[in-house]
Amino acid sequence: MTTAYERNLALTRLVEAEGIARVDPPMLLEANPYFELAGEDFGRSLMLSLGNDGAEYCLRPEFTIPIVAQYVKQGLSGAPAAYSYMGPVFRQNGTGPTEYVQAGVELLGQTDPEHALDEVLTFARRALAVYGVTAPAIRLGGVALFEAILGSADMPEAWRPRLRHRFGHPDAMARLLDRLAAAEAAPAEISIEPSGQAALVDYVTEQMLAAGFNPELGRRPEEVAARYSEKLALAAAHVPPGTVDLLRLYLSVDAPAGAAFAEIEALGTHYGFDLAAPLATLRRHATTLAALAPEAEIRFDASFSPRLDYYTGIVFEMLSGQGTVLASGGQYDRLLQRLGASVPVPAAGCAVWVSRLEQEFGR
Amino acid sequence: MTHLTLGIPSKGRLEEETRAAFAQAGLVIERNGGARSYFGTAPALPDLIVRFMPAGEIARELIRGTLELGVTGTDLIEESGDETGAQAAPLRALGFGRADLVVAVPAPWIDVTRMTDLADVAADFRTRHHRWLRVATKYLNLTRRFFSRHGMVEYRLVESTGATEAAPASGAADLIVDITSSGSTLTANALRVLEDGLILRSEAQLFLSRRADWNPERQTQLKLLLETVGWIPPGSAEV
Numbered sequence: 001m002t003t004a005y006e007r008n009l010a011l012t013r014l015v016e017a018e019g020i021a022r023v024d025p026p027m028l029l030e031a032n033p034y035f036e037l038a039g040e041d042f043g044r045s046l047m048l049s050l051g052n053d054g055a056e057y058c059l060r061p062e063f064t065i066p067i068v069a070q071y072v073k074q075g076l077s078g079a080p081a082a083y084s085y086m087g088p089v090f091r092q093n094g095t096g097p098t099e100y101v102q103a104g105v106e107l108l109g110q111t112d113p114e115h116a117l118d119e120v121l122t123f124a125r126r127a128l129a130v131y132g133v134t135a136p137a138i139r140l141g142g143v144a145l146f147e148a149i150l151g152s153a154d155m156p157e158a159w160r161p162r163l164r165h166r167f168g169h170p171d172a173m174a175r176l177l178d179r180l181a182a183a184e185a186a187p188a189e190i191s192i193e194p195s196g197q198a199a200l201v202d203y204v205t206e207q208m209l210a211a212g213f214n215p216e217l218g219r220r221p222e223e224v225a226a227r228y229s230e231k232l233a234l235a236a237a238h239v240p241p242g243t244v245d246l247l248r249l250y251l252s253v254d255a256p257a258g259a260a261f262a263e264i265e266a267l268g269t270h271y272g273f274d275l276a277a278p279l280a281t282l283r284r285h286a287t288t289l290a291a292l293a294p295e296a297e298i299r300f301d302a303s304f305s306p307r308l309d310y311y312t313g314i315v316f317e318m319l320s321g322q323g324t325v326l327a328s329g330g331q332y333d334r335l336l337q338r339l340g341a342s343v344p345v346p347a348a349g350c351a352v353w354v355s356r357l358e359q360e361f362g363r
Numbered sequence: 364m365t366h367l368t369l370g371i372p373s374k375g376r377l378e379e380e381t382r383a384a385f386a387q388a389g390l391v392i393e394r395n396g397g398a399r400s401y402f403g404t405a406p407a408l409p410d411l412i413v414r415f416m417p418a419g420e421i422a423r424e425l426i427r428g429t430l431e432l433g434v435t436g437t438d439l440i441e442e443s444g445d446e447t448g449a450q451a452a453p454l455r456a457l458g459f460g461r462a463d464l465v466v467a468v469p470a471p472w473i474d475v476t477r478m479t480d481l482a483d484v485a486a487d488f489r490t491r492h493h494r495w496l497r498v499a500t501k502y503l504n505l506t507r508r509f510f511s512r513h514g515m516v517e518y519r520l521v522e523s524t525g526a527t528e529a530a531p532a533s534g535a536a537d538l539i540v541d542i543t544s545s546g547s548t549l550t551a552n553a554l555r556v557l558e559d560g561l562i563l564r565s566e567a568q569l570f571l572s573r574r575a576d577w578n579p580e581r582q583t584q585l586k587l588l589l590e591t592v593g594w595i596p597p598g599s600a601e602v
Contacts (some may be wrong), residue, residue: 039495040507040520165486165517172482172514179479207471211553217534219472219484223491227484228474307516 004358010130011354012086014123015103020082025066027088031056033065037338038308047090047097059090064332064349067106069339077341080109086354100356103127104329106349108336113346114281117314117331118288120348124318124327125292131357135295136318136326140257140286141304143167143330144313145264145278149250152273155239158230163247168305170251177248180239200225246271253302257286260300285314310334316350320360327352365576366412367584370424370433371403373415377567380459381434388592407591410584419443425451428574431581432588438464438542438565442502453568455594460567462544464502466509466560469531469538470553477558478513481538485517488537495519499527499536502562506540509562528552569594 002010016022028049035043047059060066063085071081086103105123110116128136146167150160159180166173204221208214215221250267253260261279268275282300289298296318305315306328315330329350336345371392372378382392385405392413394403403413414430422439424430428450434457444450468475475481485496496518500506503520510518521536528548530536540562543549549556575581589595 035519036495039516040518041511041516043520044507161490162483162486166514169514169516172516175514176482204471204473207473208469211470212532213469213471213553214532214534218492218531218537219469219488221471224472224474227487231474231480 007130007358007361011103011127014126014130015084015086015105017084020084020105022084022086023067023070024085024087025060025063025070027060028057029060029066031058033069033339034058034061037065037310037335041307045091045093047092060088061091062089062351063087063102063104064106064335064351065339068108068335068347071108072336072339072341076109077336077345078109078343080111082107082110101354102351103354104349104351106347108347109345110348113313113331113333113348114284116346116348117285120329120350121285121289121316122292124316124329124350124352125289127352128318128326128357131361133318133320133326133357133360134293135297136293136320137323138289138293138296138298139304139317139319140282140289140298140300141315141317141330142278142282142300142302143305143311143315145275145282146250146302146305148275148278149247149268149273152271153243153246155243156234156237158234159239165309167303168307168309168311170303173251173303177244181241181244197225197229200228204228251303253300255299257282257298257300260302261286264302282314306330308332310338313348320356324356324360325353326356326360365578365580366410367581367588368412368414368431369405369588370414370416370421370430370435372418372421372434372567373401374417377418377460378415381457381567384457384459385592388594390588390592408584408588411588422451422570425570425572426574428572428576431572431575431577432569432585433572434567434569436460436462436565436567438462438502438505438563440568440570441563442505450574451570451572454571454589455569457567457569460565462542462565463561464505464540464542464563464565465549465556466562467528467539467541467543467549467554467556470555472555475557478515478560481557482513482515485515489517496538497521497536498538498540499523499530500540501527502540502542505562509540513559528554 031046031048034046046061049057051057067083067085083106088099089102090097090099105120107116107119150163163176166176201221204224205215208221253263255263261283264275265279286298305311310332311330312333313331317325318327320326327350331348333344333346336347371381385392390405390407392403392405394400394415401415403415405411405413418435419439421430421433421435422443425433426443440451475484488496498506498518499521501523503522506520523530527539527541529552530539531554532552539554
């Protein structure tokens with residue numbers, strides 16, 4: 001039986017392992033990057049504070065964004081770097097404000113991004129083991145796989161990005177699929193019966209100017225007119241019912257990894273999609289995980305993704321027997337350019353919920 | 364002894380109509396020091412403390428439990444409270460202060476008539492403009508909950524404390540969520556309410572705080588007050 005002090009020490013040793021730089025970003029951060037990247041949904045959970053000049057700050061809600069922002073700011077974009085961290089984060093939810101301790105790693109610009117993900121999985125596995133959790137429930141999610149399916153499925157182009165944006169939001173996704181399954185209602189005809197795109201743009205521009213809206217701010221008349229026409233066109237050209245069925249079927253896959261991959265492979269063969277590459281990558285990491293944690297149950301849940309669209313490739317969660325998330329992470333290749341990197345930078349990382357692990361130890 | 368405190372809106376028509384509604388029901392509320400005084404009395408109930416406060420503060424104090432009873436708008440209670448609605452209970456709708464909380468977009472957005480349109484526009488907007496669609500409102504919580512129910516995820520809220528309807532024309536926001544009674548202010552600003560953009564129907568109501576300290580003395584006083592005005596809401600015996 002270890003003491004809390006010994007467990008903390010063991011975790012610190014893991015965080016400060018050779019070849020990795022432990023960093024300690026400020027506790028007080030600008031809130032805007034979080035709203036810009038994660039939207040109002042995540043913004044609700046921030047502990048916000050106002051500067052005297054009205055600028056919004058928040059208590060550090062997680063480590064990835066400040067660490068990555070600092071890497072980009074130092075002009076390191078593209079260079080391999082390995083960071084780790086351990087310290088408090090602050091969130092609020094239904095039960096009020098809470099302080100948690102998190103530890104984690106961020107591997108940026110690694111030459112072998114798949115190997116980097118294996119290292120991240122290893123870190124998470126070892127961190128859990130410090131707290132005696134050797135058989136967590138592991139949930140894998142495939143962002144790249146979903147994107148491959150979405151890219152191959154037959155549908156009007158306009159729907160692909162909208163479906164992608166709803167990945168990770170099961171309710172919003174279900175709602176959109178229901179809508180696509182039902183016929184789209186055509187918009188009410190406007191009075192002037194504009195013939196052609198140019199006339200429609202003129203009409204909207206006139207309306208905006210007459211009403212005192214600046215057509216150069218926000219949605220342009222061209223955008224409104226284009227979407228209006230698109231809506232008419234989409235009302236005529238539906239997403240084929242087979243595509244909606246396929247997406248529903250795919251998103252419902254939630255099974256032990258091997259069985260889930262076989263099911264998806266069969267689905268791909270049936271529809272004639274080439275899913276070989278993303279499936280092979282998923283299988284490879286599932287094998288790594290099985291070797292790392294032979295007692296753990298590894299599932300693949302096709303609908304699982306963090307609600308952040310900068311995740312790519314593969315994502316994962318490790319859960320307690322009660323379903324509490326103990327570790328979560330994955331690949332997030334799109335984050336670095338969002339934060340200003342001039343070149344694409346592969347990235348993988350994870351966060352481990354130390355406070356929850358400590359509670360778990362007592363069970 | 365502990366007193367029962369009743370919060371009454373401190374200004375304008377809301378104050379007049381609240382006092383008129385109580386007077387009509389048999390409880391005259393006097394504001395002895397005139398409009399500059401923040402305390403009032405009800406001669407029929409000498410133990411009742413009447414406080415004149417802004418309607419928003421009444422809602423917040425009811426939710427927090429620092430005020431036992433108060434007259435305020437449904438919109439303000441729902442905005443200040445959490446999603447369970449368990450912190451304050453309506454005792455009586457007073458029949459005035461009616462207004463709707465709605466989602467309104469620039470009328471020239473001819474392609475946007477329903478929330479599903481807005482969700483699509485929001486999803487495309489960020490890719491095109493490198494910023495989120497901005498929504499001006501005073502009702503941050505109600506807007507977040509409503510949008511989340513409609514699968515609308517890509518937007519930013521811009522807090523607005525006055526003249527929200529001017530935000531789209533000034534460029535401060537792309538659309539608004541605001542309260543409207545006749546719709547004329549929206550029309551005057553060339554804004555159009557979405558067909559399914561009604562978030563809430565609000566009106567002035569007498570609310571009871573469930574979080575307040577309802578000791579036996581206060582419960583007795585509450586019973587007395589409700590008997591005086593003759594408003595016996597269903598289930599009111601149990602606070």
